[in-house]
């Protein structure tokens with residue numbers, strides 16, 4: 001079932017669920033619906049299946065559509081890629097989290113090994129263009145330069161594979177997962193085509209209420225966005241660092257969101273730290289201290305810390 005951007009198909013899913021309320025579904029341990037941007041075989045879908053084995057996945061045209069599906073109750077979870085080892089944080093995806101009423105429930109990191117996929121019989125020498133998600137094209141710049149092909153960005157990696165397959169494009173290849181090749185009947189003509197051998201992507205899994213049940217006893221971490229009205233970035237940085245350092249709370253990420261985000265605020269940063277505002281007093285105090293000097297603070301969620309790098313292929 002495809003969900004278009006802004007669509008609210010809650011009625012559709014109610015048909016699958018027999019109109020049963022959320023609490024009752026949880027009691028019966030009914031499988032979750034996890035929304036993601038792309039089509040089956042996209043890395044985000046593989047992340048959803050790895051994080052929530054046996055879940056139903058809900059393909060969406062855009063990331064905003066996936067988050068809206070959670071907000072509207074159509075899906076239980078949505079998956080968002082937020083950073084990769086090769087090019088850092090996908091800052092625009094944090095904007096999406098800020099604009100919607102969802103909480104981070106989990107993190108999952110996947111090892112991403114890109115394949116070059118083409119219709120059976122196609123050889124590298126015959127390729128004129130390669131299609132994929134813009135991030136995947138950027139991660140494979142050297143291989144693409146060697147091939148001397150045009151780069152054609154599309155909405156997701158598996159979408160490129162499906163397009164190639166349905167349009168029978170014999171002069172094109174796609175960069176995507178081997179799983180996408182299996183689903184749409186393309187052959188792997190090369191693999192591990194990313195510029196750096198070590199390439200992982202971290203995804204956040206969001207829900208309406210944050211984490212429910214799973215991993216409740218694992219060490220926690222918290223993601224937070226802080227905005228400051230003035231232009232003094234150093235002063236803001238010092239205050240945030242001191243609030244956490246003075247209470248012995250470890251930061252796992254601190255990054256400025258570039259551009260004028262949240263409209264009115266001059267400076268906005270993402271801060272991830274160990275511990276939970278819900279469960280630990282020193283963490284709560286650190287956040288309170290940041291709140292006292294910041295113009296805006298939003299805790300995106302407290303969730304089980306997961307440092308595992310999951311292997312797909």
Ligand SMILES: O=C(O)C(=O)Cc1ccccc1
Nearest residue numbers: 042043044081133156157201
């Ligand atoms: O296009 C996909 O398959 C996605 O899920 C987005 C993406 C693209 C490249 C690396 C990780 C996630």
